[in-house]
């Protein structure tokens with residue numbers, strides 16, 4: 446089987462312009478099952494815009510997005526989630542007043558089967574689904590090492606744990622591709638190491654592909670199989686971590702920005 450047949454995500458010549466500014470231009474990427482790719486670039490390079498295109502927040506002005514072979518252009522965010530793309534945000538979006546378990550259950554509810562009628566009248570089918578959801582939600586909390594925090598109110602959890610809860614919520618949607626937008630931002634080294642383990646579990650246990658935006662270079666270099674570098678919306682390099690670390694264009698892009 447060639448890569449095109451098995452790829453989870455295939456993006457061809459993707460582009461978007463805001464007024465005169467081409468924020469993303471001729472962006473191409475292909476990610477297979479369980480693969481972990483990094484997307485890096487200086488501030489304002491267009492990374493978050495790529496994620497907004499992949500999640501239906503923006504509609505591309507050029508190019509195409511395929512998820513498991515299905516064309517996704519023009520789909521709304523909830524349709525993208527249903528099709529299997531999930532995302533965590535730079536700024537955590539949790540239901541702050543809900544418990545950790547409730548947060549995961551809300552994310553799972555999007556795919557629950559019981560009808561509104563059975564929920565209102567509390568029919569046996571409702572309770573069966575409800576207990577299955579409880580078990581599944583608890584399992585997902587275990588995956589992100591929050592098994593003992595199920596009844597904690599989200600906003601009372603330390604920052605690193607809130608970020609992990611965000612990942613559990615993304616897992617709860619049953620996705621095939623996880624987009625991680627700076628998941629290590631604001632984390633201390635211990636939390637970052639733990640996050641790294643969780644990302645590996647997500648891939649090995651759930652066979653999920655991951656596209657990671659991250660400013661923490663050591664993290665990117667450690668876990669990504671391939672790295673794509675963009676600057677001013679254009680891909681300037683693609684390769685293994687070692688290739689990227691020694692690429693003069695990449696070094697120039699980062700140093701140039703630092704000079705500014």
Ligand SMILES: Nc1ncnc2c1ncn2[C@@H]1O[C@H](COP(=O)(O)OP(=O)(O)OP(=O)(O)O)[C@@H](O)[C@H]1O
Nearest residue numbers: 463466467468486487488489490491492493494495
């Ligand atoms: N909705 C929008 N309207 C107009 N311009 C936008 C919009 N969204 C992004 N841009 C512009 O597109 C360019 C790319 O921004 P983007 O946020 O994608 O960069 P980034 O690589 O994620 O940066 P950072 O690392 O700082 O988060 C920037 O010049 C930004 O100002």
